[in-house]
Amino acid sequence: LAKTTQPISMDSYEGQEVNITCSHNNIATNDYITWYQQFPSQGPRFIIQGYKTKVTNEVASLFIPADRKSSTLSLPRVSLSDTAVYYCLGGMDSSYKLIFGSGTRLLVRP
Amino acid sequence: DTEVTQTPKHLVMGMTNKKSLKCEQHMGHRAMYWYKQKAKKPPELMFVYSYEKLSINESVPSRFSPECPNSSLLNLHLHALQPEDSALYLCASSQDNVAVNTEAFFGQGTRLTVV
Numbered sequence: 194l195a196k197t198t199q200p201i202s203m204d205s206y207e208g209q210e211v212n213i214t215c216s217h218n219n220i221a222t223n224d225y226i227t228w229y230q231q232f233p234s235q236g237p238r239f240i241i242q243g244y245k246t247k248v249t250n251e252v253a254s255l256f257i258p259a260d261r262k263s264s265t266l267s268l269p270r271v272s273l274s275d276t277a278v279y280y281c282l283g284g285m286d287s288s289y290k291l292i293f294g295s296g297t298r299l300l301v302r303p
Numbered sequence: 304d305t306e307v308t309q310t311p312k313h314l315v316m317g318m319t320n321k322k323s324l325k326c327e328q329h330m331g332h333r334a335m336y337w338y339k340q341k342a343k344k345p346p347e348l349m350f351v352y353s354y355e356k357l358s359i360n361e362s363v364p365s366r367f368s369p370e371c372p373n374s375s376l377l378n379l380h381l382h383a384l385q386p387e388d389s390a391l392y393l394c395a396s397s398q399d400n401v402a403v404n405t406e407a408f409f410g411q412g413t414r415l416t417v418v
Contacts (some may be wrong), residue, residue: 226333227406236307236393236409237346280345290359291395291407293345 197281197294202230204300211268213297215281218262226257226264229280231296237280241266268299305330309394309410317333317418326377326394335377336407337369338393346393352377353399356372384417391415 198216205211217226225244229237241248243255243264254267266273266285278296316322326335333354338346351359352371366388368380371401377394391414397407 201346234391234412236395236412237407238409239406242406278345290348290351291397292348296345 197283199279199281199294201295202298202300204302205271206302207272208270211271211275211299211301213264213266213279213281213299213301214263215266215270215283215294216263217281217283220261222236224283226255226261227282228253228264228266229260229282229293231280237293240279271299271301273301273303275299305408307394307408307410309392309413311413313414313416314412315416315418316381316384318386320384321380321382323381324379324389324394324415326379327375328396328408329375329376330396330408331398332396332408333374333399334397335371336395336397337377337379339388340391340393340412350379368399376388381415384415386417389416396414 203213225242227242228240229235230240241250241253241255243257245257246263248255256265266279276299278298280293280296306325314322324372327352335352339347339349348361349363350369356373365417366383370378370380391412393412394410395407398405
């Protein structure tokens with residue numbers, strides 16, 4: 194099972210760009226990288242998913258280098274409401290489990 | 304409708320009680336999941352149902368009993384719980400059981416307190 198490693202926490206200020214990097218050294222060839230966001234006392238919410246290079250949607254961008262051993266979630270111009278825990282998921286085992294790593298706790302300050 | 308609905312939102316139960324958590328989705332998803340989440344920890348997988356059959360049990364104690372009556376409903380029956388079982392219980396669904404390569408939708412959770 195591909196283990197993911199993320200920073201435990203990050204601080205930022207409103208209006209800044211935030212980049213959260215995740216390492217997934219043993220990701221399998223056909224696995225995607227997926228990021229979820231979770232607010233306190235709510236269920237996680239899908240943000241973005243990618244396989245390689247760059248993916249962008251209305252919320253975020255995801256950068257994945259050619260070796261796919263890491264990925265970076267980029268949140269442009271964060272606001273206070275982006276304060277949340279961000280989880281990177283990469284890979285699965287033969288049972289297709291959706292397993293969450295430790296996550297990154299992002300605090301956006303005024 | 305892209306919602307996963309969980310009821311109740313809050314539940315307080317005694318250690319001798321029997322209660323059930325309910326989860327419902329109408330997205331046609333064939334994989335459904337139960338997670339347990341303690342404060343400041345990531346969600347921890349408990350059970351996975353695929354096409355209404357239990358496919359994964361993450362060595363969960365028997366005081367937690369899942370049930371999938373049909374493709375839209377998932378229950379978690381609780382009996383003789385311990386105070387340490389107090390947590391946020393999350394239900395999720397996805398289009399199939401290739402969970403990592405598709406989007407999973409989560410409910411808002413049931414906040415369970417065992418007294």
